[in-house]
Amino acid sequence: MFKPVQSHPKTVVETQYLTVPRIEPELPVQQLFFEGYQREGIPVVIAGLLGNMNWNLEYLSQTLKDVEFPVRFYGRERYEQDKREWKSIGSGVAVRTLTFCQYAELLRSGEAAAKDIYLARCALVNTPLATVPIVAQAEAQLGLKFPVIPLSLWVGPGGHTSCLHYDPMDGVLMQMHGSKRILLFPPSQLYNLYPFSVWKHLRYGLKHRAVYSQVYPDRPDYAAFPKFKQALEHCYEVILNPGEMLFIPAGWWHEVTTLGDGMVCSVNRWWHVYPIGRSLRSWSKWRAHFGSLLATPHIVWNLLSALQSDQVTRELSQLLQRL
Numbered sequence: 410m411f412k413p414v415q416s417h418p419k420t421v422v423e424t425q426y427l428t429v430p431r432i433e434p435e436l437p438v439q440q441l442f443f444e445g446y447q448r449e450g451i452p453v454v455i456a457g458l459l460g461n462m463n464w465n466l467e468y469l470s471q472t473l474k475d476v477e478f479p480v481r482f483y484g485r486e487r488y489e490q491d492k493r494e495w496k497s498i499g500s501g502v503a504v505r506t507l508t509f510c511q512y513a514e515l516l517r518s519g520e521a522a523a524k525d526i527y528l529a530r531c532a533l534v535n536t537p538l539a540t541v542p543i544v545a546q547a548e549a550q551l552g553l554k555f556p557v558i559p560l561s562l563w564v565g566p567g568g569h570t571s572c573l574h575y576d577p578m579d580g581v582l583m584q585m586h587g588s589k590r591i592l593l594f595p596p597s598q599l600y601n602l603y604p605f606s607v608w609k610h611l612r613y614g615l616k617h618r619a620v621y622s623q624v625y626p627d628r629p630d631y632a633a634f635p636k637f638k639q640a641l642e643h644c645y646e647v648i649l650n651p652g653e654m655l656f657i658p659a660g661w662w663h664e665v666t667t668l669g670d671g672m673v674c675s676v677n678r679w680w681h682v683y684p685i686g687r688s689l690r691s692w693s694k695w696r697a698h699f700g701s702l703l704a705t706p707h708i709v710w711n712l713l714s715a716l717q718s719d720q721v722t723r724e725l726s727q728l729l730q731r732l
């Protein structure tokens with residue numbers, strides 16, 4: 410039932426990655442998923458529930474056409490910098506609103522790859538892809554019940570990295586086109602991964618978050634982050650291919666890199682942690698919520714500034730995107 414996962418050839422850190430279990434379940438899968446993985450919060454790759462997914466650029470362009478999305482302009486130099494100098498992270502980076510077709514042009518021309526422009530975590534609600542029957546069916550087969558937000562879309566060029574972080578909810582990442590490499594560390598490694606302080610939220614609101622690690626796992630600065638060596642002993646590597654789903658339990662650290670030269674597309678959904686006992690025991694989750702609470706004065710201040718600005722709608726939509 411479990412198949413080994415191949416290591417990615419570009420890895421520069423010399424380590425023996427652990428293997429995430431992979432199941433190709435026969436029905437019914439719900440009990441297997443709950444008892445083996447969801448109850449204790451253990452990542453697993455699930456193959457065979459999404460059929461032959463192929464959301465290539467042509468399909469997405471024809472389906473999403475003029476739907477507007479907030480697209481993140483990371484810039485290639487970003488990952489050359491010491492993360493401790495960053496003033497924004499994730500949804501805090503520069504965002505521009507583009508139609509899907511405009512973004513598709515940036516992918517086709519190579520500009521998205523050159524400047525690391527990524528369409529990240531965009532809600533599919535109110536778009537032609539708001540409901541995807543095979544996705545809903547797969548989620549139901551796994552017995553997932555309490556969604557936090559609607560389905561989100563992730564599209565980008567090969568070579569983009571969503572840097573190491575964790576989410577305070579369970580997530581299921583579903584691969585629709587191209588492949589992704591995911592590194593995973595368990596919640597027990599929280600402090601060996603040097604998360605940014607929760608107090609950062611006071612200064613930066615939600616532009617900079619305590620759920621991100623200061624370490625680049627593929628080229629760590631051991632002098633600055635010596636305990637990362639211990640974390641590496643607990644690092645899992647997954648190559649996620651089209652049609653596969655990865656269950657990422659709350660608190661599990663993940664760094665996600667798009668592979669290859671072409672466009673890579675996934676959808677994901679976050680779920681309230683179930684069973685509730687696992688949720689209550691998760692220190693990583695409480696820590697993330699405490700950080701968000703500390704962001705409140707900054708958010709209120711930004712909200713008031715946005716209301717007074719000439720570009721109220723744009724400012725408000727950027728604020729909402731961050732939330």
Ligand SMILES: O=C(O)CCC(=O)C(=O)O
Nearest residue numbers: 563571580582665675677
């Ligand atoms: O696919 C990505 O770039 C990041 C996905 C992610 O962070 C997640 O699914 O929680």
